[in-house]
Amino acid sequence: MLALLPPATLFVFLAPVLVGLAGTLLPAFGYLPAIGAHDLSLAPWRDLFAWPGFGSALRLTLSVGVLSSLLSLAGAVALVAMLSGTRAFGRVQSALAPLLATPHAAIALGLAFLLAPSGWIVRLISPEWTGWTRPPGDLVTIRDPYGLSLVAGLLTKEIPYLVLALAAALGQVPAQRLIACARSMGYSRGSAWLKLVLPQLWPQIRLPFYAVVAYSLSVVDQALVLGPGNPPPLAVLALRWFSDYDLARYLPASAAGTLQLGLVVAGLVICRLAEWGVGKAGRLWLERGRRSGAADWLLPVAAVPTGVVLAAGLLALLALAIWSFAASWPFPAALPLRWSLSAWAGAGERLQGSLGTTVLIAAAATAVALVLCVGCLEQEARRQRKPRNGLLWLLYLPLLVPQIAFLFGLQVALVRLRLDATLPAVIWAHLVFVLPYVFLSLADPWRALDPRLARSAASLGASPARIFFRVKLPILLRPLLVAAAVGVAVSVAQYLATVFAGAGRIATITTEALTLASGADRATIGVLGFTQTILPLLCYGLALTLPRIVFRHRRGLA
Amino acid sequence: MKDRSTRMITRRDTFRLASAAGAALIGGGALAEPRSPQAADWPAILAKAEGQTVYWNAWAGDERTNSFIAWVGQEVKKAHGVTINHVRLRDTAEAVTRVLAEKQAGRATGGSVDLIWINGPNFLTMKEQTLLFGPYVEALPNWAFVDTTSKRSNIVDFTVPVEGMATPWRMAQVVYLYDSARTLASSLPRSIAAMVPWARANPGRLTHPTIRNFLGSTFLKQALAELVSDALVLQTAPDNAGFAAASAPLWAWYDALRPHLWRQGLEFPETGPAQRQLLVDGEIDFYISFSPAEAATAIANRQLPDSARVFVLERGTIGNTSFVAIPYNAAHPEGAMVVSNFLLQPETQARAQDPRHMGNFTVLDLDKVPPASRALFARPEGVPALPTNAELGTVLAEPHPAWTTRITAEWERRYVR
Numbered sequence: 001m002l003a004l005l006p007p008a009t010l011f012v013f014l015a016p017v018l019v020g021l022a023g024t025l026l027p028a029f030g031y032l033p034a035i036g037a038h039d040l041s042l043a044p045w046r047d048l049f050a051w052p053g054f055g056s057a058l059r060l061t062l063s064v065g066v067l068s069s070l071l072s073l074a075g076a077v078a079l080v081a082m083l084s085g086t087r088a089f090g091r092v093q094s095a096l097a098p099l100l101a102t103p104h105a106a107i108a109l110g111l112a113f114l115l116a117p118s119g120w121i122v123r124l125i126s127p128e129w130t131g132w133t134r135p136p137g138d139l140v141t142i143r144d145p146y147g148l149s150l151v152a153g154l155l156t157k158e159i160p161y162l163v164l165a166l167a168a169a170l171g172q173v174p175a176q177r178l179i180a181c182a183r184s185m186g187y188s189r190g191s192a193w194l195k196l197v198l199p200q201l202w203p204q205i206r207l208p209f210y211a212v213v214a215y216s217l218s219v220v221d222q223a224l225v226l227g228p229g230n231p232p233p234l235a236v237l238a239l240r241w242f243s244d245y246d247l248a249r250y251l252p253a254s255a256a257g258t259l260q261l262g263l264v265v266a267g268l269v270i271c272r273l274a275e276w277g278v279g280k281a282g283r284l285w286l287e288r289g290r291r292s293g294a295a296d297w298l299l300p301v302a303a304v305p306t307g308v309v310l311a312a313g314l315l316a317l318l319a320l321a322i323w324s325f326a327a328s329w330p331f332p333a334a335l336p337l338r339w340s341l342s343a344w345a346g347a348g349e350r351l352q353g354s355l356g357t358t359v360l361i362a363a364a365a366t367a368v369a370l371v372l373c374v375g376c377l378e379q380e381a382r383r384q385r386k387p388r389n390g391l392l393w394l395l396y397l398p399l400l401v402p403q404i405a406f407l408f409g410l411q412v413a414l415v416r417l418r419l420d421a422t423l424p425a426v427i428w429a430h431l432v433f434v435l436p437y438v439f440l441s442l443a444d445p446w447r448a449l450d451p452r453l454a455r456s457a458a459s460l461g462a463s464p465a466r467i468f469f470r471v472k473l474p475i476l477l478r479p480l481l482v483a484a485a486v487g488v489a490v491s492v493a494q495y496l497a498t499v500f501a502g503a504g505r506i507a508t509i510t511t512e513a514l515t516l517a518s519g520a521d522r523a524t525i526g527v528l529g530f531t532q533t534i535l536p537l538l539c540y541g542l543a544l545t546l547p548r549i550v551f552r553h554r555r556g557l558a
Numbered sequence: 559m560k561d562r563s564t565r566m567i568t569r570r571d572t573f574r575l576a577s578a579a580g581a582a583l584i585g586g587g588a589l590a591e592p593r594s595p596q597a598a599d600w601p602a603i604l605a606k607a608e609g610q611t612v613y614w615n616a617w618a619g620d621e622r623t624n625s626f627i628a629w630v631g632q633e634v635k636k637a638h639g640v641t642i643n644h645v646r647l648r649d650t651a652e653a654v655t656r657v658l659a660e661k662q663a664g665r666a667t668g669g670s671v672d673l674i675w676i677n678g679p680n681f682l683t684m685k686e687q688t689l690l691f692g693p694y695v696e697a698l699p700n701w702a703f704v705d706t707t708s709k710r711s712n713i714v715d716f717t718v719p720v721e722g723m724a725t726p727w728r729m730a731q732v733v734y735l736y737d738s739a740r741t742l743a744s745s746l747p748r749s750i751a752a753m754v755p756w757a758r759a760n761p762g763r764l765t766h767p768t769i770r771n772f773l774g775s776t777f778l779k780q781a782l783a784e785l786v787s788d789a790l791v792l793q794t795a796p797d798n799a800g801f802a803a804a805s806a807p808l809w810a811w812y813d814a815l816r817p818h819l820w821r822q823g824l825e826f827p828e829t830g831p832a833q834r835q836l837l838v839d840g841e842i843d844f845y846i847s848f849s850p851a852e853a854a855t856a857i858a859n860r861q862l863p864d865s866a867r868v869f870v871l872e873r874g875t876i877g878n879t880s881f882v883a884i885p886y887n888a889a890h891p892e893g894a895m896v897v898s899n900f901l902l903q904p905e906t907q908a909r910a911q912d913p914r915h916m917g918n919f920t921v922l923d924l925d926k927v928p929p930a931s932r933a934l935f936a937r938p939e940g941v942p943a944l945p946t947n948a949e950l951g952t953v954l955a956e957p958h959p960a961w962t963t964r965i966t967a968e969w970e971r972r973y974v975r
Binding site: 051053056117134135137138141231342503507524 | 821835840859973
């Protein structure tokens with residue numbers, strides 16, 4: 001029974017991706033019988049390349065992807081290098097939790113308000129310092145043609161993610177001893193960190209970084225709010241065409257989705273090559289043996305803007321919260337002139353229904369993911385298999401493949417199975433994204449569990465099942481709960497997966513928020529964005545406090 | 559309130575293509591049986607409708623409309639035992655595609671869409687593809703109240719004859735919104751031509767929604783309606799030469815205007831309501847809307863300051879009617895007809911017109927409405943932001959839908975870089 005779980009798990013979350021990819025690739029080459037397209041051809045690609053804004057859209061996609069991947073890596077490394085080993089590190093990590101928990105879309109909405117020419121920052125310094133009683137007509141901040149505000153939006157989400165990955169990896173590297181040793185040999189702290197610690201961390205943050213690259217190249221939800229629209233990045237362009245009532249547009253849309261996939265694959269290949277080059281160069285750099293150098297001022301200099309970006313992200317969340325209580329907040333007032341609960345009252349009714357659905361879907365997807373992951377890990381432990389790297393790549397597949405490249409094809413399959421617009425379909429679609437995250441956050445603690453505990457229990461006559469339920473699960477309660485919280489956060493943030501599998505009939509708070517984002521006032525957007533933030537945060541909070549309550553008599557576990 | 563093809567593109571849109579593709583794989587094609595209910599059938603329709611759930615597919619980007627639909631749901635539940643399930647669309651085209659997909663899949667009955675809020679290109683698509691149920695409006699008892707003479711758009715949608723295949727339920731007309739506390743009414747441009755010098759004098763203070771949004775193309779259609787030498791050419795689908803000739807003055811005008819628009823005419827708000835936030839924030843001075851009551855309703859909802867007002871252009875503005883239509887394969891056409899009839903009830907129309915609820919001008923002819931109900935339509939006291947019919951001026955007809963398509967494509971060719 002247990003032996004069947006690993007293959008079942010792979011099927012559950014890989015089948016949708018592979019089926020979906022096939023269903024997008026075929027139309028990209030002119031095969032979509034539903035609209036009478038039977039002949040394989042390159043016409044969809046010609047349509048795509050001939051679109052007036054194609055060149056700009058491609059350039060924009062690439063520059064946003066490259067810039068935000070590199071900056072988030074540099075920022076996260078600088079921050080962790082400066083803070084690791086200090087007490088502040090823990091506090092910074094907890095401060096980043098809200099950013100981790102908040103869906104991309106909600107942060108984008110908050111940032112848009114923070115940075116716009118009529119936004120909070122300009123309001124705070126106007127009119128006293130700027131003399132502006134009206135927003136400047138010629139200042140371009142959000143939706144700039146170079147996508148810089150979109151890059152900022154991505155950084156607020158990806159830096160905390162990479163910081164988390166680095167912090168987790170640090171647990172397995174004796175960083176402080178390495179640094180102490182290097183310092184005794186005269187290396188400066190920054191040089192020691194970059195030369196000794198980072199190379200050992202890299203293998204463990206490689207995949208998270210690749211996920212960041214893939215996401216930055218194919219971002220949709222943040223691009224809708226923060227990115228330029230004329231033309232938009234490629235992924236948004238594909239979605240635009242998918243929504244055209246002219247069905248023939250689906251063919252170039254599929255071509256754009258396929259190109260998006262190609263870009264991500266190329267991006268990852270380039271990363272791999274760059275790793276090799278950087279590794280070679282790094283070895284030379286190490287061998288030269290300079291005790292200090294650029295690293296000493298580069299790291300602090302990089303850490304400062306990183307801190308600014310993260311602070312902006314937190315301010316954006318605060319702005320959302322304030323807006324949700326604002327009755328009247330005209331420019332250039334720094335705070336609302338009148339406060340009210342009416343947006344909350346108005347949204348309350350619609351939230352009731354969608355909140356329940358959101359929680360149900362998140363709970364179900366997370367529960368299934370937990371059972372599958374725990375089953376796989378337990379099987380691995382009993383067989384005493386070594387974790388394989390190839391498996392990890394498979395796990396990351398849904399995070400590396402652009403959603404636009406397979407969700408359409410997956411919908412075709414769901415309709416064929418007559419599963420679309422049902423809760424199970426939505427839960428399954430969420431599972432595709434929830435499962436990898438749950439596995440990643442659970443795998444390390446599970447594998448790090450001291451095997452002597454199980455052996456002691458076995459020598460006392462406990463069966464494997466009894467060991468599992470009475471020894472392993474209680475000890476691992478905390479990581480299990482954290483993994484569950486991560487799963488819920490991922491599920492809550494899913495927009496596309498909900499919408500295509502639910503055929504628009506199943507509403508979660510995230511679909512409600514994005515439906516309204518096109519038309520509603522800021523107070524209502526604030527309510528929904530804030531709720532999107534609060535729900536995952538509550539789960540994280542529970543995951544951290546519950547063990548303390550359950551194990552209040554066992555300090556080692558709490 | 560127009561075709562609602564808001565073009566704010568999202569991940570949801572994949573499902574439409576997917577369903578189109580997937581459904582077609584399920585079965586072969588089949589054509590619908592023509593069904594034309596008559597007035598005499600009404601008691602039977604009412605009886606059959608009881609207990610049905612009507613899946614009303616409607617654009618959901620406007621909270622007032624969403625609340626109104628919810629209210630309609632409560633009322634028809636009470637009165638007729640019909641439940642409304644509001645399928646919230648980002649884009650009306652989603653529902654159209656879905657029906658098309660079902661037709662291709664041969665699902666001639668038991669379709670998933672019962673009622674669609676629709677007009678313009680989407681209506682044309684459904685009518686041309688024979689995806690509509692009907693003609694049926696003659697069977698609705700309240701059809702007798704509908705104004706079919708002076709409100710021509712109730713029976714001719716964007717030059718396309720409706721022929722009883724859809725029920726009008728709300729009127730729309732282009733107006734421009736401004737804040738009278740900040741901008742003098744007399745300083746505003748009252749013609750398309752006057753917008754250019756105004757924008758030059760007030761750089762960055764005017765914008766329009768992105769061209770993919772129906773209001774974005776309407777901004778240009780409104781300009782075209784005034785700039786075209788012969789308005790009659792707009793009533794039929796243009797050929798290439800005809801379009802080039804008729805639209806030349808439009809592009810000359812737009813080229814002069816664009817550099818002075820918000821963000822130098824390089825970026826545009828995604829939707830109509832997004833402009834409202836820009837007005838509140840003081841980024842722009844006026845914006846286009848399709849709801850004459852928008853100022854009054856937004857004030858009532860505290861989305862605009864009390865000083866918000868609307869103005870129209872001297873030579874008139876484009877107006878149209880929003881419809882609900884029933885797909886040919888609807889699972890619950892009886893329930894959908896009961897809802898359609900309820901929408902034409904004088905009390906319902908009066909509520910829809912009330913700026914505290916939705917603020918959409920009625921499709922009814924008040925002379926046909928029972929005298930007792932007429933008073934419901936009087937302009938409420940203390941709503942100075944609501945224009946009178948006289949203040950709204952001339953209503954211009956919508957151009958043929960092909961103009962919208964062509965203007966959008968040509969705009970992209972010229973201005974997407």
